[in-house]
Amino acid sequence: MTKIKFATVWLAGCSGCHMSFLDLDEWLLELANYVDVVYSPVGCDLKEYPEGVDICLVEGGVANEDNLELIRKVRARTKTLVSFGDCAVTANVPAMRNILKGADPVLQRGYIELADLKPQLPHEPGIVPELLDKVLPVHEVVPVDIFMPGCPPDAPRIKATIEPLLRGEKPKMEGREMIKFG
Ligand code: SF4
Numbered sequence: 001m002t003k004i005k006f007a008t009v010w011l012a013g014c015s016g017c018h019m020s021f022l023d024l025d026e027w028l029l030e031l032a033n034y035v036d037v038v039y040s041p042v043g044c045d046l047k048e049y050p051e052g053v054d055i056c057l058v059e060g061g062v063a064n065e066d067n068l069e070l071i072r073k074v075r076a077r078t079k080t081l082v083s084f085g086d087c088a089v090t091a092n093v094p095a096m097r098n099i100l101k102g103a104d105p106v107l108q109r110g111y112i113e114l115a116d117l118k119p120q121l122p123h124e125p126g127i128v129p130e131l132l133d134k135v136l137p138v139h140e141v142v143p144v145d146i147f148m149p150g151c152p153p154d155a156p157r158i159k160a161t162i163e164p165l166l167r168g169e170k171p172k173m174e175g176r177e178m179i180k181f182g
Pocket residue numbers: 012013014015016017059060085086087088092093150151152153
């Protein structure tokens with residue numbers, strides 16, 4: 001049997017959605033019968049997002065240049081892209097900084113005004129990714145195939161989304177159990 005190439009990606013999120021994915025517990029062993037995990041912060045150490053991925057769950061909003069580069073690559077190399085959790089679907093918590101209207105005011109607030117010791121802006125170009133002026137939900141950057149809200153989506157919702165995809169079917173994202181935010 002040819003296994004499905006499966007990936008998960010962590011953009012600007014708290015990793016709570018990935019923790020919820022791990023709450024699938026023993027079902028993860030069943031999932032392993034059907035998928036090869038080809039890229040993920042959980043249990044996979046590949047640095048480069050590969051070509052020809054079948055399904056990818058994307059956690060988090062798009063907040064910096066690294067996120068932007070990665071999500072464009074993910075979209076170009078993935079058949080079915082799932083916005084995984086409220087931060088991916090709406091930008092949610094990371095977007096709270098949007099109220100400050102720009103990357104510079106955010107850095108000023110975080111590293112200068114609120115510093116207790118040695119206020120200084122992050123420097124060393126190439127090490128700290130540049131912040132975007134606004135945190136964006138994934139679908140404002142690239143097309144998304146399936147939206148799975150939740151902060152985080154619980155394990156039954158994640159399973160109910162993935163299972164049909166394994167059969168080549170689109171999950172029914174409707175009803176409180178599947179699309180309630182928060
Ligand atoms: S949706 Fe909630 S749990 Fe998931 S990354 Fe965002 S804040 Fe964390």
